Amino acid sequence: MTSELVDRVRDALRVVIDPELGENIVDLGFVYDVTAEAGAVRITMTATTPGCPATGFLREGAQAAASAVSGVVSAEVTMTFEPAWDPSHIEPAVRASLGFAAVN
Template sequence: MTEELVARARDALRVVIDPELGQNIVDLGFVYDIIAEGGDVHITMTATTPGCPATGFLKEGAQAAVAAVPGVVSADVTMTFEPPWSPSLIDPAIRASLGFAAGN
């Protein structure tokens, strides 16, 4: 059940689109960790930079998306900038479509 809830939470996070890059936060590598304990889901995620103006939007979007998943009692999102995000975390197919070189 826990693994299934984590998978459903990860899928739900795909509806949260970064307004700057135009892709979902999962494929962009913003989601560092998802832990489910019973119906409580804890997400650790990041944004492109600590000063990113979309940080609040992304955090609220992630919380709302996961809270709507059947079986989730509560959803908590922690923003972190350790380790710092880099384009190398983007899904390779998405990275290419955004024009980032494979080595970035």
């Protein structure tokens, strides 16, 4: 049940769209970790840079999206910048559509 809840939360996070890049936070590689225990969900995520003006928007969107999932009792979102995000975190198809060169 816990892994199923984590999967459903990760899917729900796809509704959160980065306003600059126009793609969801999961495919952009912003979501580093999702855990769940007894309905308490913890999400560790990032943004493009520590000074990103959308950081609060993304954090609030992730919390709202996770909270809306059936079985979630609480949702806590922690923003981190370790490791630093870079385009290699983006799903390959999305990276190509955004015009980023392949990252080895």
